[in-house]
Amino acid sequence: MAEETMILTERQGRVAVIRLNRPKALNALCDQLMEELGQALRGFDADPEVAAIVLTGSDRAFAAGADIKEMQSRSFPAVYLDDFIGKRWEAVTYVQKPVIAAVAGFALGGGCELAMMCDLIIAADNAKFGQPEINLGVIPGAGGTQRLTRAVGKAKAMDLVLTGRMMDAAEAERAGLVARIVPLAEVVAEAVKLGEKLGTLSAPALAMAKEAVNRAFETTLAEGVKFERRAFQSLFSTEDQKEGMAAFAEKRPAVFRNR
Numbered sequence: 066m067a068e069e070t071m072i073l074t075e076r077q078g079r080v081a082v083i084r085l086n087r088p089k090a091l092n093a094l095c096d097q098l099m100e101e102l103g104q105a106l107r108g109f110d111a112d113p114e115v116a117a118i119v120l121t122g123s124d125r126a127f128a129a130g131a132d133i134k135e136m137q138s139r140s141f142p143a144v145y146l147d148d149f150i151g152k153r154w155e156a157v158t159y160v161q162k163p164v165i166a167a168v169a170g171f172a173l174g175g176g177c178e179l180a181m182m183c184d185l186i187i188a189a190d191n192a193k194f195g196q197p198e199i200n201l202g203v204i205p206g207a208g209g210t211q212r213l214t215r216a217v218g219k220a221k222a223m224d225l226v227l228t229g230r231m232m233d234a235a236e237a238e239r240a241g242l243v244a245r246i247v248p249l250a251e252v253v254a255e256a257v258k259l260g261e262k263l264g265t266l267s268a269p270a271l272a273m274a275k276e277a278v279n280r281a282f283e284t285t286l287a288e289g290v291k292f293e294r295r296a297f298q299s300l301f302s303t304e305d306q307k308e309g310m311a312a313f314a315e316k317r318p319a320v321f322r323n324r
């Protein structure tokens with residue numbers, strides 16, 4: 066019998082939707098799931114018919130973290146040599162197309178970290194975010210102490226990481242972790258709608274825009290501004306820049322060809 070897959074994928078127009086699908090384990094992120102997720106992300110990133118990717122889970126859980134039962138007996142040499150968490154976990158960060166996390170229910174530990182690796186988070190009103198690893202005798206291991214701190218600042222990051230408490234969607238939005246909150250029933254549709262809108266824009270400009278925003282987390286202000294300026298200037302080599310500006314001047318909608 067074929068092995069059961071742990072993610073489901075579908076296309077809605079030019080938007081690819083990847084759904085984490087281990088409902089009984091609240092989408093705990095085991096090795097197989099992360100492997101399948103990486104393959105799906107790479108496939109959609111390479112597919113010219115896909116403009117944006119939505120990553121989601123179930124109504125109850127985006128993902129309740131790394132699979133605790135799978136990792137509990139691992140030793141240091143095993144996790145170190147296997148590059149546990151390493152490349153397999155970072156697949157989202159290598160995607161050039163916009164990746165939108167549509168988060169409902171629990172986004173805890175590795176689940177919160179996975180959502181934070183996406184370009185932006187749209188949260189359902191029942192979403193709960195947290196880094197509860199401290200309760201397991203460990204700390205976040207896939208960027209939680211770093212991306213969360215950059216997103217919400219030291220005070221709240223310390224609060225969450227040291228206590229392991231959860232924050233609800235409203236607190237997460239106030240803190241700057243999520244871009245918007247929508248009713249649970251609409252969270253995937255809203256993310257797809259945003260993906261479709263992005264699909265009408267220039268793909269090279271979008272990829273550079275996300276690269277430039279991400280650069281803000283990696284570098285000084287002066288270097289970041291320099292990077293942005295060079296990226297901006299380089300877009301004058303694209304047909305899409307000519308089209309976008311001509312369309313504005315001619316008072317008509319732009320038709321971008323991703324060139």
Ligand code: CO8
Nearest residue numbers: 089090091093129130131132133134150174175197206207
């Ligand atoms: N791993 C494995 N199984 C899980 C996980 C998990 N993270 N979370 C939930 N499950 C399972 C439960 O064991 C249970 O299975 P079963 O029915 O077989 O007993 C099922 O999902 C349903 O869970 P609960 O019965 O506990 O549901 P509740 O509604 O009572 O509670 C909670 C929901 C609060 C989300 C609770 O399940 C919970 O606290 N889960 C663990 C959350 C957590 O600690 N996450 C952090 C994990 S560590 C981590 O993510 C480290 C990241 C480092 C980078 C990644 C490296 C790989």
